Amino acid sequence: MHQDTVEKIEHALEGWPLLDSLPRECYGFHYRALCVPIDDRYDIFSYENAVIHKSVTAYYHEETHEYKLRMQVGFVEFCRIEYITNSLEIFGEKLSKELMQLLEDMVTFNPKNISSLVIKKGICDWAFAKELPETLEGYQLFIKPQQPVKINNGSYIIIDYVDFTHASDVTIYYNMYRDEFFGEARIHSIPDVTYDFDSNELVELQEKLEKHLVPRMREARQAADAAAHEGEA
Structure with a gap:
């Protein structure tokens, strides 16, 4: 980031x-004053749990000249x-009105955040979701279809199996x-693209999960182990 920026x-x-108005702790999140440039962004503050x-970070993006x-x-x-x-000014007003609710929704699932299109698709009451094990191949079921997480551009995370020890997930x-x-x-x-789960219907997705989920987890684990060994060499 340029010094003048x-x-x-x-x-x-x-x-x-x-x-000056932000609480130092909220819904288990801890406030951190950052005020530090990193690459092309300037991180202002964060709430971390x-x-x-989970965390949120307010920052300025030099490339687009916007607060995000x-x-x-x-x-x-x-x-x-x-x-x-x-x-x-607008950034501050919006955060002042909505940030605390956003943090609460990150802790406690809020169905109001789920689009009617997602509900209509049947994701939240998908019978197969109840069969997903809490742990699988060393991964933890972090996000479930019953409580999808809204991200960007119309996308939702509906399943996330995570291995926090190896910083890996599917x-x-x-x-x-x-x-x-x-x-x-x-x-x-580091993202690793896979097309094994591309589907249009839940029935099709179930078939692909049953066929590819465990092998994909094993591949990711092997790659993570190999990368760790290379780092130690």
């Missing part, structure tokens, strides 16, 4: 009333588009605009 942001933040592996709110759920990180603005998404399911794996937090 850093100086501009820090000058603007000096009189930003939101920073290490117990549930970044969320992390497990190893999935995304920007909430409804908070994007080039005005610090994630299944549903995009309500394209009306399709798709998957992704992460190995040491």
Whole structure:
């Protein structure tokens, strides 16, 4: 980040009333004042809950000249588009009104956040979801279809099996605009694209999960172990 951008942001933040009004703890999240440039962004503050592996970070993005709110759920990180603005004043007003509710919704599932299209698809009451084991091949069932997590561009996380020790996961998404399911794996937090779970209907997705989920987990684990061994060499 250019030094003149850093100086501009820090000058603007000096009189930003939101920073003095934020609670130091809320719904198990702990406030952190950051005020640090990282690559092309300037992180302002965050709320982090290490117990549930979730956080939100307010930042300025130099490339787009906008203030944004970044969320992390497990190893999935995304920007909430409804908070994007080039005005610090508008950014502060929106966070002042909505941030605490956002944190609460990250702790306690709020069905109001789920689109009627997702409900109509039958994801939340999918019978197969009840058969998903809480642990599988060393992975923990972190996100369940009964409580999908809204991210961006019409997509929801509906299944997320996570291995926090190896920073790896296997994630299944549903995009309500394209009306399709798709998957992704992460190995040491690095995305690894997979097409094994591409489906249009829950019946089709179930078949592919039964066939590919465990093998995909094993592949991810082997790759994570191999990467760890390379790092030790």
